[in-house]
Amino acid sequence: MSCIExxxxxxxxxxxxxxxxxxxxxxxxxILGLIGPNGAGKSTALNAxxxxxxxxxxxxxxxxxxxxxxxxxxxxxxxxADVAVLPRWLRVSQALDYVAGxxxxxxxxxxxxFLTRTDIKTKHKVRExxxxxxxxLHLALVMAIDAKLLVLDEPTLGLDILYRxxxxxxxxxxYFDRRRTxxxxxxxxxxxxxxxxxxxxxxxxxxxxxxSMEEFESRYAEVMVTPEHVAAARALRPIHERQVxxxxxxxxxxxxxxxLAALGEVHTPSIADLFVAVMGQPAPAPQGAAQIPVPxxxx
Amino acid sequence: xxxxxxxxxxxxxxxxxxxxxTARTRPLYWSVRRELWENRSIxxxxxxxxxxxxxxFWTRAFxxxxxxxxxxxxxxxxxxxxxxxxYAFSAALIMFAGLLVGWFYCLDALHGERRDRSxxxxxxxxxxxxxxxxxxxxxxxxxxxxxxxxTIVVMQFIMRVLSSIILATNGLSAAPVWTHVPLAEMTLVxxxxxxxxxxxxxxxxxxxxxxxxxxxxxxxxxxxxxxxxICLVEWIVFHTGHFSKMLGERFNSxxxxxxxxxxxxxxxxxxxxxxxxxxxxxxxGLWIGFAFAAAFLAAAIQLRRFRQPI
Numbered sequence: 001m002s003c004i005e006x007x008x009x010x011x012x013x014x015x016x017x018x019x020x021x022x023x024x025x026x027x028x029x030x031i032l033g034l035i036g037p038n039g040a041g042k043s044t045a046l047n048a049x050x051x052x053x054x055x056x057x058x059x060x061x062x063x064x065x066x067x068x069x070x071x072x073x074x075x076x077x078x079x080x081a082d083v084a085v086l087p088r089w090l091r092v093s094q095a096l097d098y099v100a101g102x103x104x105x106x107x108x109x110x111x112x113x114f115l116t117r118t119d120i121k122t123k124h125k126v127r128e129x130x131x132x133x134x135x136x137l138h139l140a141l142v143m144a145i146d147a148k149l150l151v152l153d154e155p156t157l158g159l160d161i162l163y164r165x166x167x168x169x170x171x172x173x174x175y176f177d178r179r180r181t182x183x184x185x186x187x188x189x190x191x192x193x194x195x196x197x198x199x200x201x202x203x204x205x206x207x208x209x210x211x212s213m214e215e216f217e218s219r220y221a222e223v224m225v226t227p228e229h230v231a232a233a234r235a236l237r238p239i240h241e242r243q244v245x246x247x248x249x250x251x252x253x254x255x256x257x258x259x260l261a262a263l264g265e266v267h268t269p270s271i272a273d274l275f276v277a278v279m280g281q282p283a284p285a286p287q288g289a290a291q292i293p294v295p296x297x298x299x
Numbered sequence: 300x301x302x303x304x305x306x307x308x309x310x311x312x313x314x315x316x317x318x319x320x321t322a323r324t325r326p327l328y329w330s331v332r333r334e335l336w337e338n339r340s341i342x343x344x345x346x347x348x349x350x351x352x353x354x355x356f357w358t359r360a361f362x363x364x365x366x367x368x369x370x371x372x373x374x375x376x377x378x379x380x381x382x383x384x385x386y387a388f389s390a391a392l393i394m395f396a397g398l399l400v401g402w403f404y405c406l407d408a409l410h411g412e413r414r415d416r417s418x419x420x421x422x423x424x425x426x427x428x429x430x431x432x433x434x435x436x437x438x439x440x441x442x443x444x445x446x447x448x449x450t451i452v453v454m455q456f457i458m459r460v461l462s463s464i465i466l467a468t469n470g471l472s473a474a475p476v477w478t479h480v481p482l483a484e485m486t487l488v489x490x491x492x493x494x495x496x497x498x499x500x501x502x503x504x505x506x507x508x509x510x511x512x513x514x515x516x517x518x519x520x521x522x523x524x525x526x527x528x529i530c531l532v533e534w535i536v537f538h539t540g541h542f543s544k545m546l547g548e549r550f551n552s553x554x555x556x557x558x559x560x561x562x563x564x565x566x567x568x569x570x571x572x573x574x575x576x577x578x579x580x581x582x583x584g585l586w587i588g589f590a591f592a593a594a595f596l597a598a599a600i601q602l603r604r605f606r607q608p609i
Contacts, residue, residue: 050423052419052422052607053605054605070422071427071430072425074422074423074424074425074426075425079423080423081420081423082419085416085418085419085420087337087412087415087417087420088415090336091336094333094336097329097332098333099424101324101326101328101329102324102326102329102330102424102426103324103424104323104324104425
């Protein structure tokens with residue numbers, strides 16, 4: 001069973017199309033990065049997956065309809081919506097009591113153990129904690145829940161680089177076990193490039209790119225082309241070209257890496273560079289050329 | 300996959316391993332606890348009101364012996380009223396404090412969580428909208444009346460003890476404090492009054508919860524002016540006042556629940572004989588009110604499903 005399965009998932013707000021009939025399949029044990037500009041439809045997609053909004057089309061999360069079975073689904077799904085959703089009046093001890101009282105899969109000792117590694121004391125109120133500490137608290141609560149799917153919507157927004165690094169480190173080391181599935185959206189794409197197993201670009205409510213990181217690495221190549229080879233390189237139809245310090249950097253999709261090596265230095269592009277290239281393209285046919293079969297199916 | 304799970308469930312010995320992985324949860328209980336953590340005025344307001352009343356009673360208690368001596372010549376009803384007025388007055392004031400706290404609590408209950416975005420945290424846990432809204436509804440319906448009842452009983456007991464001590468130290472008998480104002484009967488009448496008031500006002504609480512789930516801002520104004528607008532429209536269009544009459548009756552919970560004849564000389568103490576639970580339960584208004592409350596709550600639960608932070 002796939003963790004998330006969407007067919008023709010569509011959501012409109014008045015005349016604005018937030019999600020334009022997307023198809024999506026996320027297998028168990030993947031870490032999917034959902035990347036897109038503001039207003040691209042990322043949060044709408046996540047809200048639909050979490051049962052927070054109604055939608056058109058078919059959507060199954062862990063085999064359940066999230067809109068009609070949200071409270072059941074939340075036993076197996078956790079989410080951190082963004083850094084500021086823990087109520088300010090809540091004490092840390094109360095947060096532990098409450099989650100332990102309502103969540104059948106919450107391990108209180110585990111959460112307390114995570115908290116001992118921080119400066120957070122159980123008598124603290126959320127309003128007394130710094131933004132980074134609130135995120136640590138939320139993460140400690142969520143990581144102590146034995147969930148199957150964890151959804152993170154801009155979890156590190158507004159945090160300094162130390163907290164951001166720590167956040168993904170603890171997620172990978174203490175939480176991810178290859179059975180759980182994680183879906184994350186963020187603007188800080190460089191930081192999660194090494195974390196992800198799958199990548200999805202979304203814009204104007206459509207999926208612009210959908211591939212596993214292995215495919216990403218084998219498919220895309222960035223070549224710093226020496227000046228005499230520029231014309232030859234352009235003949236191979238790069239999807240993007242930019243100039244850095246007078247050198248041309250061309251980005252290729254599905255061009256033989258051996259062939260490219262003759263033109264200059266070949267690298268795996270960063271997600272950010274590919275993002276600029278894909279988003280800068282003239283609008284492709286819906287669900288078009290940039291998309292290849294679903295991630296995870298490759299395994 | 301399902302078949303073996305079902306056969307396991309039939310075998311009682313196979314259940315413990317399942318139970319050990321998933322702890323027992325009590326979402327409704329913890330949802331109510333959570334409301335008490337957030338809204339401490341639920342119990343602080345009645346307690347503070349009681350403290351103020353006790354202080355006032357204490358400062359006036361020193362005049363009690365003189366007034367008791369003056370009242371000795373008078374009839375028993377006057378004596379009773381002299382002793383009982385502070386009890387009735389302070390009880391009414393605490394009930395009123397509880398009412399106000401309940402109203403303002405309801406207006407904020409489903410609005411505050413959207414305002415501070417914490418709704419996203421609450422919704423990330425396996426607690427249904429039904430449980431959440433019912434927990435919030437139970438605060439004005441059960442928790443606040445219970446807190447008020449307990450506060451009043453304790454406060455009145457302290458008042459009695461205080462009066463007795465002051466009378467005794469002034470060489471007067473403390474007996475009238477306990478005989479003219481019967482403890483058990485007063486407590487029973489109070490319990491009945493608190494309970495009938497809570498259920499009579501149920502549609503008002505539900506309405507306020509609905510407004511707090513629906514309005515983006517100015518919950519207070521919406522809650523007040525929407526009913527007023529209905530009254531006004533009815534008066535302009537039909538030249539009738541049924542809706543305003545209905546609202547007026549709703550705010551007088553005493554009429555169906557007590558058989559009180561004005562100025563019959565019985566004084567401020569309501570005896571058990573004046574309670575009319577049968578009439579109260581058979582008042583159509585009570586059941587119509589419940590129907591409205593149920594409809595408002597159902598709407599609030601539905602609205603919360605769709606609600607996002609504002």
